[in-house]
Amino acid sequence: MTNIWWVRRDLRLTDNAALQVALEAGPVVPVFILDPAFSGSSLRRKDFLYEGLHAFDRDLRARGSYLVIRKGNTVQALGELLWETDSETIYTEEDFTPYAIKRDEEVARHLPLNLIHGQTAHHPNAILKANGTPYIVYTPYSKAWKANLPSRLTPAPAPEKIDTPVRIRSEPLPRYKVSPLFPSGEQEALTRLDEFLHRQIFSYSEDRNRMDLEGTSTLSPYLHFGMLGLRQAIHAARQAMIQARGEMPKRSAEVWLNELIWREFYIQILFHFPHVSQTAFNASLANIEWINDESQFEAWKAGRTGVPIVDAAMRQLREIGWMHNRARMIAASYLVKDLLIDWRWGEAWFMENLLDGDLAANNGGWQWTAGTGTDAAPYFRIFNPVLQSIKFDPNGNYIRRWVPELRQLDSKVIHAPWEHGLKAKGYPDRPLVERDKERTLLAYQQSKQRMERV
DNA sequence: CCTGGAGTTGTCCTA
């Protein structure tokens, strides 16, 4: 009996649980649906997705199959395909965002839909406290997560052959632009993982913070679309911990594993507390009186705040659709704590521009920085962007790479030219605002007080 | 129900 394999954010053949289940039942029809109702994705991310679909089709063809593309309303398109191919069931990998849950409920009301858990190592409902409620603090969550992890997690290899009925109608893929720094597709993801496992992983705990080095995995766009499965990455991290020689390499591999657990933590938070996508997790901080100065927001987006490290970060984002993790925290902190602009404005801009733009991870990160989230940054942790810059871009090479106006400046002055009375042609003479921690603390305090009175 | 330890990613001042 033929079945439909509905692909969404699991664009891989390796360790794909939904594909495996479908294959056990017989021939499969792999389909991706372009539903105009899903306008949530940015243009930039759509390019990455379309290129990924192209690569996915190529990988399927190498195994005797191919990708069917359909356009239009999801329920209608799946219904037609089910009828045309005389299929029995639709198998698909379970996704946990509010949009996906709603969409899948709608599909399940009309069609035989079979959700397969495969996106995470643990289902969001699987790791709960003794009293049955979800964790909202990372460390105890990660302990329970690790304690419950099966000792064997070996990823299933990609099937050698996929039996698909011939000549099923498929629409052409929309045109797309390729991004030279982030070629899309599973093969690229596997190459990067391999590279990372041979090189950066064993010094990750230190180098991951250095914006001037390539110390991170750069796997986030691939993880978002499931071109690399989170479970595969977790398996790789554990293998690296076992193989590591020495304390530092071992700790480094574990730090990377913890980053992957953070992904699951935020997937799980969004699943149990969907309101975080609209407002603060912490209700007492839902009413901060933001200044929300539009022109300052524009300057931030354009990388023209006058703070070199912030501008480098924002220009990196704009130019390549990706930003170093440390840079994300610095740029986010500057927007929220220094400019007092609503973290949701920043969150939306990141979503628009990041190839890895992921509701759960992005929202979790922004709420953490803003101090409004689960397990948030303590109130007194207000990043000083200049100190961060000196510490994590010591020679100023990251700044020079993304802010050409400052290329001539010495590394002693590049982090804060205005403090040395220096001006650079075409670059703001001074930062947008003077650093004022008290102003920030007051805004947060007032929100808390207002909520207490209610 | 009570209790005590702990909490991703910092900053700044003092000695």
Place this chain on the structure above:
DNA sequence: TTAGGACAACTCCAG
């Protein structure tokens, strides 16, 4: 130059 401690008070979580 560097190391250490203060920075609030609160909530979470496990025993």
